[in-house]
Amino acid sequence: MKIAMVGSGYVGLVSGACFADFGHEVVCIDKDQSKIDRLRDGIMPIYEPGLDALVESNVKAGRLSFTTDLAEGIAGAAAVFIAVGTPSRRGDGHADLSYVYAVAREVGESLDHDAVVVTKSTVPVGTGDEVERIIADTGCSHRVSVVSNPEFLREGAAIGDFKRPDRIVIGAEDDFGREVMREVYRPLFLNESPILFTGRRTSELIKYAANAFLATKITFINEMADLCEKVGADVQDVSRGIGMDGRIGAKFLHAGPGYGGSCFPKDTLALLKTAEDAGSPTRIVEAVVKVNDSRKRAMGRKVIDALGGVDAARGKTVALLGLTFKPNTDDMRDSPAIAIAQALVDNGVAVTAYDPEGMELARPLMPEVTMCDSAYAALEGADAAAIVTEWDAFRALDFGRMKRLMNAPVLVDLRNIYRPDDVRAAGFEYASIGRS
Numbered sequence: 418m419k420i421a422m423v424g425s426g427y428v429g430l431v432s433g434a435c436f437a438d439f440g441h442e443v444v445c446i447d448k449d450q451s452k453i454d455r456l457r458d459g460i461m462p463i464y465e466p467g468l469d470a471l472v473e474s475n476v477k478a479g480r481l482s483f484t485t486d487l488a489e490g491i492a493g494a495a496a497v498f499i500a501v502g503t504p505s506r507r508g509d510g511h512a513d514l515s516y517v518y519a520v521a522r523e524v525g526e527s528l529d530h531d532a533v534v535v536t537k538s539t540v541p542v543g544t545g546d547e548v549e550r551i552i553a554d555t556g557c558s559h560r561v562s563v564v565s566n567p568e569f570l571r572e573g574a575a576i577g578d579f580k581r582p583d584r585i586v587i588g589a590e591d592d593f594g595r596e597v598m599r600e601v602y603r604p605l606f607l608n609e610s611p612i613l614f615t616g617r618r619t620s621e622l623i624k625y626a627a628n629a630f631l632a633t634k635i636t637f638i639n640e641m642a643d644l645c646e647k648v649g650a651d652v653q654d655v656s657r658g659i660g661m662d663g664r665i666g667a668k669f670l671h672a673g674p675g676y677g678g679s680c681f682p683k684d685t686l687a688l689l690k691t692a693e694d695a696g697s698p699t700r701i702v703e704a705v706v707k708v709n710d711s712r713k714r715a716m717g718r719k720v721i722d723a724l725g726g727v728d729a730a731r732g733k734t735v736a737l738l739g740l741t742f743k744p745n746t747d748d749m750r751d752s753p754a755i756a757i758a759q760a761l762v763d764n765g766v767a768v769t770a771y772d773p774e775g776m777e778l779a780r781p782l783m784p785e786v787t788m789c790d791s792a793y794a795a796l797e798g799a800d801a802a803a804i805v806t807e808w809d810a811f812r813a814l815d816f817g818r819m820k821r822l823m824n825a826p827v828l829v830d831l832r833n834i835y836r837p838d839d840v841r842a843a844g845f846e847y848a849s850i851g852r853s
């Protein structure tokens with residue numbers, strides 16, 4: 418089966434490469450000529466473990482190709498996926514759908530056969546209806562079924578998530594759409610991945626509801642962590658204790674500096690707008706967004722407290738270990754590190770930093786931070802170290818070396834990757850999240 422993937426960003430590229438690996442013939446399309454040229458040379462535009470090898474082997478096998486020419490790319494494709502960006506619109510938080518609609522128009526103008534058009538981008542409820550209308554308005558005379566098929570890929574684990582999904586959600590309004598999508602995902606049915614067919618609007622909402630629920634779960638445990646610190650309880654045991662209840666589930670209960678990334682912040686805001694416009698406000702999600710925003714800056718204050726408070730902190734230096742919003746990505750979008758560094762700088766604290774993959778993207782976002790070539794270079798002369806992202810590289814720090822390099826042995830572990838007793842036994846003052 419031939420599949421066209423319009424948009425060769427994170428989602429489009431991972432999905433396209435995985436579909437090709439299933440045996441489909443896939444063409445990834447993007448307007449950005451230099452991106453397409455680099456992809457043809459085997460250079461990935463994003464950091465994702467395993468993606469370069471997957472792309473390379475499928476290009477070699479003749480199943481995966483790249484083009485900037487949409488009409489050529491979609492020729493003969495049974496399914497045309499739209500996987501372009503839907504950033505938050507400046508000012509009002511609504512998802513910006515201009516790229517999705519522009520692709521829909523171009524697809525409608527170029528199609529020369531019956532096809533299913535699939536929105537994979539995260540789009541507000543009702544977008545599929547609009548895509549359908551736009552395609553009809555182009556005068557396209559072929560049978561087109563517009564389907565919603567949201568992605569649930571985690572950065573850093575995207576290929577595994579794609580190939581072994583918890584579920585596949587398909588929102589279709591007719592049999593043609595359902596049949597083609599069944600064919601697209603046939604290799605996964607064979608793996609017995611559950612597939613849920615719903616209406617199109619329902620499928621669009623499932624994506625937002627899933628991300629908002631996960632954001633709520635994280636924010637809930639983060640508030641419990643604050644409470645644990647006040648009452649002398651241990652948040653990790655609270656997580657275990659509630660997570661063993663099958664109704665709650667053990668995942669996404671790891672307390673930390675607040676969620677970031679390209680999805681949760683954007684999708685929760687977009688859901689709020691959808692709900693507001695529909696006259697059905699989601700107050701829980703509203704609270705989650707507010708609590709998470711203020712948490713990121715509060716983490717800066719936590720580091721300042723470890724330095725002895727605002728007055729003592731002025732003129733001191735803090736080393737941030739990890740800058741990306743989570744490990745195994747170079748993504749800095751809405752990373753808590755940005756707010757933490759800003760809070761420190763605002764209080765007269767000098768900041769050094771090291772991240773295994775994120776420095777290039779971090780540099781313009783945090784111009785006042787001194788970027789260093791290694792964790793130990795960042796720690797030299799620091800009055801405190803703060804672990805912001807739980808990269809494996811920080812899980813076995815050499816405490817002896819740290820003590821020799823640092824001005825004072827103070828460690829703030831915002832990801833709870835160490836045991837308090839171990840760090841204190843090594844002679845450090847230690848603060849973490851929701852534990853004493």
Ligand code: UDX
Nearest residue numbers: 568569570571572669670671673676677678680742743
């Ligand atoms: C997320 C969803 O998981 C995915 O299904 C969706 O398609 C896109 O958004 P991603 O943004 O890649 O994926 O990251 P994820 O691993 O879900 O983490 C999001 C944020 O939550 C990170 O900042 C992470 O550090 C934080 N987090 C996650 C916690 O603080 N605690 C947890 O227990 C889990």
